[in-house]
Every structure is written in C-alpha cells, then in structure tokens.
Amino acid sequence: MVATVGAMAARELGGEGARRDARQAPTVARVVAAAARGRGSGLEGAHGVEDSAPNAGRSAQEAGGVDGSYLTETRFDQCAICPLSLNAVKDAGYERMTRVQEATLPIILQGKDVLAKAKTGTGKTVGFLLPAIEVLSALPRSTSINLLVMCPTRELANQVAAEARKLLKYHRSLGVQVVIGRTRLPQEQRSMQANPCQILVATPGRLKDHLENTPGFSNRIKGVKVLVLDEADRLLDMGFRRDIEKIIAFIPKERQTLLFSATVPEEVRQISHVAMRKDYEFVNTVQEGDEETHSQVNQTYMIAPLDLHFSILYDVLKKHVAEDAEYKVIVFCTTAMVTKLVAEVLSQLNLNIREIHSRKSQSARTKVSDEFRKSKGLILVSSDVSARGVDYPDVTLVIQVGLPADREQYIHRLGRTGRKGKEGQGILLLAPWEMHFLSTVNDLSISEAAAPSVDSSIQAVVNDAVGRVEMKSKESAYQAWLGYYNSTKTISRDKARLVRLAEEFSQSMGLAVPPAIPKLILRKMGLINVPGLRST
Numbered sequence: 222m223v224a225t226v227g228a229m230a231a232r233e234l235g236g237e238g239a240r241r242d243a244r245q246a247p248t249v250a251r252v253v254a255a256a257a258r259g260r261g262s263g264l265e266g267a268h269g270v271e272d273s274a275p276n277a278g279r280s281a282q283e284a285g286g287v288d289g290s291y292l293t294e295t296r297f298d299q300c301a302i303c304p305l306s307l308n309a310v311k312d313a314g315y316e317r318m319t320r321v322q323e324a325t326l327p328i329i330l331q332g333k334d335v336l337a338k339a340k341t342g343t344g345k346t347v348g349f350l351l352p353a354i355e356v357l358s359a360l361p362r363s364t365s366i367n368l369l370v371m372c373p374t375r376e377l378a379n380q381v382a383a384e385a386r387k388l389l390k391y392h393r394s395l396g397v398q399v400v401i402g403r404t405r406l407p408q409e410q411r412s413m414q415a416n417p418c419q420i421l422v423a424t425p426g427r428l429k430d431h432l433e434n435t436p437g438f439s440n441r442i443k444g445v446k447v448l449v450l451d452e453a454d455r456l457l458d459m460g461f462r463r464d465i466e467k468i469i470a471f472i473p474k475e476r477q478t479l480l481f482s483a484t485v486p487e488e489v490r491q492i493s494h495v496a497m498r499k500d501y502e503f504v505n506t507v508q509e510g511d512e513e514t515h516s517q518v519n520q521t522y523m524i525a526p527l528d529l530h531f532s533i534l535y536d537v538l539k540k541h542v543a544e545d546a547e548y549k550v551i552v553f554c555t556t557a558m559v560t561k562l563v564a565e566v567l568s569q570l571n572l573n574i575r576e577i578h579s580r581k582s583q584s585a586r587t588k589v590s591d592e593f594r595k596s597k598g599l600i601l602v603s604s605d606v607s608a609r610g611v612d613y614p615d616v617t618l619v620i621q622v623g624l625p626a627d628r629e630q631y632i633h634r635l636g637r638t639g640r641k642g643k644e645g646q647g648i649l650l651l652a653p654w655e656m657h658f659l660s661t662v663n664d665l666s667i668s669e670a671a672a673p674s675v676d677s678s679i680q681a682v683v684n685d686a687v688g689r690v691e692m693k694s695k696e697s698a699y700q701a702w703l704g705y706y707n708s709t710k711t712i713s714r715d716k717a718r719l720v721r722l723a724e725e726f727s728q729s730m731g732l733a734v735p736p737a738i739p740k741l742i743l744r745k746m747g748l749i750n751v752p753g754l755r756s757t
C-alpha cells in the first residue's frame with residue numbers, strides 16, 4: 222500500500238516526492254495499527270480522515286472537537302511505539318491520535334523524510350516528536366545530539382521542549398535542551414557541557430552562534446539522525462533560509478528530515494530539497510476542497526478608516542469581555558512598536574492587557590507567555606512572535622489589526638483560536654486601502670461584518686486614552702508603521718501615498734504633525750528626501 226500510494230503520487234509530482242492525501246494516509250496507519258493488534262490487513266472499512274462517521278453517537282467535543290474531525294479512531298496503544306513512550310502519552314492524557322499523528326507515524330517509523338501539512342492546533346508537535354523519540358530510543362546511548370528541532374520563535378522552542386519532556390518522562394536515558402536567543406550564551410554553553418542531551422530544540426540564530434562559538438558543539442551536532450523544521454515554510458522563507466542552509470551544512474546528509482506546518486505554499490514544495498531527500502512523502506491531512514482554516518472558527522473582516530481603529534478595537538473588546546466571562550483574546554499588530562502602542566492605549570482604557578513582542582526582554586516574554594497560557598480574562602497584544610505554533614488553550618477571539626504579512630501569517634495567527642476542535646472567533650480589521658489583502662484569503666470562509674458604529678462618547682474616552690500615551694511610544698510606532706508598510710510591495714510603490722497614509726496613522730494617534738525620523742533610518746528605508754517626511 223505504501224509503495225503503491227508513493228509511486229502513484231511520485232508520478233503526479235513528476236518524481237519530486239510522493240504525496241499522501243487525507244484519504245490514503247490513515248489507511249496506512251490502520252495497517253500498522255491492525256498489525257500491532259495481530260489482525261489481518263486492516264484495510265477493511267478504510268474510512269478516510271474526512272469520514273466523520275466513526276464519531277457518530279458521541280458528543281462533538283468528546284468526539285474530537287465540534288467539527289468531529291480532530292481525533293481519529295486509532296488509539297496510541299494500537300501503534301508500534303515502545304511502552305516507555307506509551308506510558309508517557311497516557312500520562313499526558315492523549316488516548317486517540319489526531320489525523321496528522323495517525324497519518325505520519327508509520328511513515329516516519331519507516332525512516333522516510335516527511336513534509337506534513339495539517340491544520341493549526343491539531344497535534345503536529347507530538348506528530349513529529351513521538352516517532353523521532355522512537356528512532357532515538359533504538360540508538361546506543363551517546364552524548365551527541367541525535368534529534369535537532371528548529372523553531373522560528375523562542376516561545377515555540379520552549380513549548381516544543383516542554384512537550385518533549387512530557388514524552389520523555391520514562392525515557393531515563395534521553396534528555397532535552399533548548400537554545401534560544403536573548404539568554405546568555407555562556408549560560409547555555411555551561412548547561413550543555415554539564416548535561417549533554419540527545420535532543421536539542423533551537424532557534425536558528427542561536428544555533429548558529431553555538432556552531433561558531435561553542436567548543437565541541439559542531440562535533441556533537443554531527444550525531445544528528447533526525448532533523449525537524451517546525452513551521453517549515455517560515456524557516457525556509459527568506460528571513461531564515463540562509464541560517465538554515467548553514468546549519469544543514471553541519472549536519473550529516475545521512476539523516477531523516479521532517480518538515481511540519483499548517484501552511485505549505487507551493488514555493489516550499491519547490492525548495493524542500495534544501496532539507497529533504499528527493500523521495501520524501503508529502504502528507505496532507507487537509508482534504509481536497511477543504512479550507513486551511515477550521516470551520517468551527519467564525520471569521521469576519523471589518524473595514525474602517527484608520528482614525529476609527531482604536532475605537533472599534535475598544536468597542537469589540539468591551540463587548541467580548543462583557544459577553545464571555547472566560548474571555549481570552551489575542552490582538553495581533555503589524556510590528557513590535559505598534560504592538561507596544563496598541564497595548565498602552567488599551568491599558569489606558571482599563572482593559573486587562575499583557576504585551577508581548579521582540580523588543581521585550583526574554584524573561585518578560587516568558588513570564589507573559591506562561592501567564593497567558595494559564596489564565597482566562599486576559600487580552601494579549603502581540604506582534605508575530607505569537608503568530609505560529611504557540612499553544613495557548615481556549616483562546617476565544619483573535620483580532621488582527623492591519624495588514625497581515627501574508628496569507629500564511631493570517632492563517633497561523635487565526636489558528637491561535639479554535640485549537641483541538643474547539644470553537645473560536647477571528648476578526649480582521651483593515652483600512653479601506655488594505656482591502657486588496659482579502660483577495661489572498663477569498664477561498665476561506667471569511668465574511669464581512671459591519672464595523673460597530675462608534676458614538677461620540679466612546680470616541681472621547683478613546684481619544685483621552687490615546688492622549689495619555691507617551692510621545693516616545695507614538696514616535697516609535699510611527700517609524701515602525703512606516704517601515705512595515707514601506708516593505709509591503711502594494712503600498713510602497715507609490716511613496717507619496719505611503720507618506721499620506723502614514724500621516725493618517727499619525728493622526729489616529731492624536732498627532733497634528735507626524736514625528737520626525739532620524740536621517741539614518743530614513744536612508745535605510747530608502748525614504749530619504751521623500752516629500753512629507755520630516756527628518757532629525
């Protein structure tokens with residue numbers, strides 16, 4: 222079955238890599254499951270993963286989410302995993318496999334490279350960790366790094382390491398370590414020396430630092446047997462690609478590589494050879510004709526001029542807080558400094574706000590992230606550091622203010638709600654001149670909602686709050702805003718228009734005259750001498 226599916230798909234892809242779609246993959250898992258139970262071929266019935274029939278008769282949530290498709294019928298104890306892992310899986314409270322886990326486990330255990338696409342919040346982390354740990358547990362004990370997991374953000378790296386620790390509970394001979402930026406390098410070096418672990422979870426920049434500066438590290442990494450790129454499309458895009466290529470050059474070619482993400486644009490398929498062998502398997506659990514987002518998440522967009530955005534945001538949040546005592550909201554903003562500004566304005570409005578972005582110290586980021594994970598009744602204002610992978614349970618609403626970087630980022634941000642089959646809500650708030658973004662998501666179930674009409678009393682309260690925010694925050698936000706939209710092709714083409722729009726943004730912060738920007742920065746942005754921009 223595996224060979225047949227692989228060969229068929231290899232033809233379809235011109236030999237570039239085999240593909241399994243939602244219908245085929247679980248059948249393979251059932252073969253393994255049935256074999257483990259010692260019963261026949263396991264092909265009878267062969268429901269595809271789109272088959273929600275197995276869940277009939279149970280409550281939707283119990284059956285694996287409101288859309289009934291989050292968990293499969295296959296239990297972990299039906300799979301070919303060792304008792305140590307199985308006990309840890311049980312302790313973690315996992316009984317049945319998610320679709321992506323069911324689909325990828327047998328293929329990874331066969332030693333194949335895998336590119337897996339599965340919707341947000343459907344257990345991809347266990348999907349790659351569990352079989353990778355199986356591979357490691359069969360190796361002789363060593364002080365080399367045998368499993369390297371790369372993640373695009375520090376929060377995600379910490380979270381993946383936490384999941385790995387759960388699964389390693391009974392594997393006394395295996396350990397996990399994290400190397401991420403912003404913590405002290407010597408501290409990480411000492412801890413790796415004192416306790417060399419077989420599993421390393423890392424962000425690309427810091428891993429490169431260790432390769433260049435930590436004695437013996439490049440030797441330890443030569444032991445890598447399994448490489449995982451979590452959020453693979455992000456790690457292979459231009460922001461990280463060079464670092465990833467450099468890192469891969471240090472790792473043995475003889476290894477297994479696993480690429481996982483909720484979004485796998487065609488370009489990623491094209492460049493996956495950077496990391497994977499040619500005969501990799503593409504496992505896509507998003508069935509044909511289905512959307513990449515969850516049907517149980519209600520998605521809307523609102524269009525309103527920039528000068529109303531703070532008031533609309535306040536109005537939407539106030540209503541949501543009043544309606545849902547267990548509210549837990551993430552507000553995504555375009556840049557770190559715009560995030561800071563929005564958090565300050567909303568704090569002035571007495572909402573229960575936390576703020577997270579790259580300009581915060583790592584200890585502050587970790588503290589806020591841990592708090593938000595555990596709490597309810599909180600609003601997290603965030604830059605894209607929380608866009609991908611971060612698993613905050615029970616987020617009730619995701620609001621995206623301004624243009625998302627691209628379609629993929631929109632999907633990942635939205636994916637912070639509606640995890641594990643739960644319900645959720647997403648709102649995208651755009652200015653009229655940002656509407657072109659909608660054409661990139663028009664295949665998703667996103668519909669227009671009327672922006673709430675803002676009465677003069679709300680407007681006055683919001684203006685007052687904006688007025689109390691420090692000038693420094695507004696200056697930094699203006700500069701960051703200009704930089705962000707200047708890097709957005711559709712908007713930066715016409716510099717005069719960009720400057721006009723930036724002025725609108727500055728007015729929305731209550732400024733009569735846009736702040737001046739240091740010449741050096743304007744030069745870096747390619748905006749020196751552009752009329753309408755003031756410099757210092």
Ligand SMILES: Nc1ncnc2c1ncn2[C@@H]1O[C@H](COP(=O)(O)OP(=O)(O)OP(=O)(O)O)[C@@H](O)[C@H]1O
Binds near residue numbers: 318346609611612636
């Ligand atoms: N088989 C399972 N049964 C129940 N819960 C599970 C199972 N596997 C994973 N989970 C839980 O599901 C949640 C989502 O998992 P995870 O963060 O790995 O999703 P993801 O698919 O990687 O999402 P994203 O695309 O946002 O990165 C986590 O809280 C995880 O502990």
